Each structure stands twice: as structure tokens, then as C-alpha cells.
Amino acid sequence: MAKTNEATIIKKYANRRLYNTGTSTYVTLEDLAEMVKNEEDFVVFDAKSGEEITRSVLTQIIFEQENKGQNLLPISFLRQLIRFYGDSMQNLVPSYLDFSISSLSREQERFRNHLTTAFGSSAFDALEDQVRRNTEIFERSMRMFLPFGTTGEPQRPATEETKAAAPVNELEEMKRQLADMQRKIESIAVPKKGETD
Known part of the structure; x- marks a missing residue:
């Protein structure tokens, strides 16, 4: 099924069957999980009441995946999530989690490459x-x-022959340049003989 701008409507019947109105077929939670992975948007409605139940169906998909042994959510995370229900922080949690997972999604390719x-x-x-x-x-x-080097000309890239001596020469050169800078600073700061304020 091709991606579309409009969300596909899924109807859930009392017998727990899910009906995809876009394809006019019955689907399973596994099918909906595949739609999510393929970034196909859908909205689930209770066929009898017309109430939107997308959140509970997505939660059910997560529950099914966790039961298959594909444990993605750590126990400590689940415990903390349960603690947030009814807490004063409850209203902040959804936006925080949404932001965090969006950031992870944006960076996932770079993250995969880094781990590999x-x-x-x-x-x-x-x-x-x-x-x-x-x-x-x-x-x-x-x-x-x-x-600029000591001659006043731009420094040229080091050759293979000069690379071996480079650390010693560069350190000596840096020391020399620091000493020159110190002398210049001192000459500016200390008034010469005969100069008055």
C-alpha cells in the first residue's frame, strides 16, 4: 500500500476484528505494526461508538511485540512511566517523550553507522x-x-621526510615564537628610558 497524505481509517469491531477501509480487508495487529514501520498513517475508530481508539490500539501493538520477546522497553522505564500517571509531571511526559523519540529517529541512521x-x-x-x-x-x-614561519612566508605542507622531525621542530618553533611575543609584550608594557607618563 502506497503512502498517502490522508490517514487510513481502521474500524475495530466488538469481536476485536480490525477492518482497513482503505483496502476493504480485515487486518491484524501485526499488519498495523507493519503499516507503522512503513510510515503509513492510520486512525482507529470503534465501529460501534465512533470513538477514536488509536492510542489504545498502538499500545496493544507494543504489548504484543513485548510478549513476543522483542523487549524494547526496560522494566525501570515501564515502572517510572506508571509512576507518572496521576503525578504533577504527567502533562509534561508526552511532549518530552515525543521530542526524545523524534530526535532519536532523526539521528538513527548516523547512530547505526556509528555503532557499526x-x-x-x-x-x-x-x-x-x-x-x-x-x-x-x-x-x-x-x-x-x-x-607565517620564521621567514615571513606562508608555511608549506610537511613532506614525508620532514614529518618525523616535525614534533621537535614545531615545539622549538612554538617556544621561540612565545619568547618573541613575550619580549614584544614587555617592550610595550615597560616604558623606555627617558619616557614619562
Whole structure:
């Protein structure tokens, strides 16, 4: 069934049978669960009273999934959720949960990729790659503050030969530049002989 802008109307009869008015067929809770997974919107009405019962049917789907052993909701979460009923926080809980699950849904693909990378066979390579990227970002940031070398010309990318000596040379260069900056600061701060306030 293709996704549509309008929600499909499902009618629930006294014998607990669910009727999909869009396809003119009887459906099961499992069918409705598949519709949810396929992002097909539906609204459930009690066939006799006309009352909307979507929430209770969705809760029933969760109950069925949990009974199949696909435990998604931790016991501590369920206990805390029950405690919120009748509590002063009850009105805040739905919007908080809605926001949280929406955020998780938006980030789920990135989250899946992250978990696959973290726990997959290439976890060490990914960690090395992240450290390498962080180091490059740090080096670029440092170049923003020290864009010129000692000759006054822009620094060129390091070659393979210079990379081995780079940590020692860079540290010495940073020390030298800090000493130069300190001398300049001192010369500005301390008045020269013959100068008065």
C-alpha cells in the first residue's frame, strides 16, 4: 500500500476484528505494526461508538511485540512511566517523550553507522582516523594564529621526510615564537628610558 497524505481509517469491531477501509480487508495487529514501520498513517475508530481508539490500539501493538520477546522497553522505564500517571509531571511526559523519540529517529541512521563502526571489525581503523582528523583540525587552528614561519612566508605542507622531525621542530618553533611575543609584550608594557607618563 502506497503512502498517502490522508490517514487510513481502521474500524475495530466488538469481536476485536480490525477492518482497513482503505483496502476493504480485515487486518491484524501485526499488519498495523507493519503499516507503522512503513510510515503509513492510520486512525482507529470503534465501529460501534465512533470513538477514536488509536492510542489504545498502538499500545496493544507494543504489548504484543513485548510478549513476543522483542523487549524494547526496560522494566525501570515501564515502572517510572506508571509512576507518572496521576503525578504533577504527567502533562509534561508526552511532549518530552515525543521530542526524545523524534530526535532519536532523526539521528538513527548516523547512530547505526556509528555503532557499526564502533563495534565492527574496523573499529580500530575508525578510531585512528578520528584521531588523525582531530590532529589536522588542531594543526589548522594553530596555523590560524601562526600563519607565517620564521621567514615571513606562508608555511608549506610537511613532506614525508620532514614529518618525523616535525614534533621537535614545531615545539622549538612554538617556544621561540612565545619568547618573541613575550619580549614584544614587555617592550610595550615597560616604558623606555627617558619616557614619562
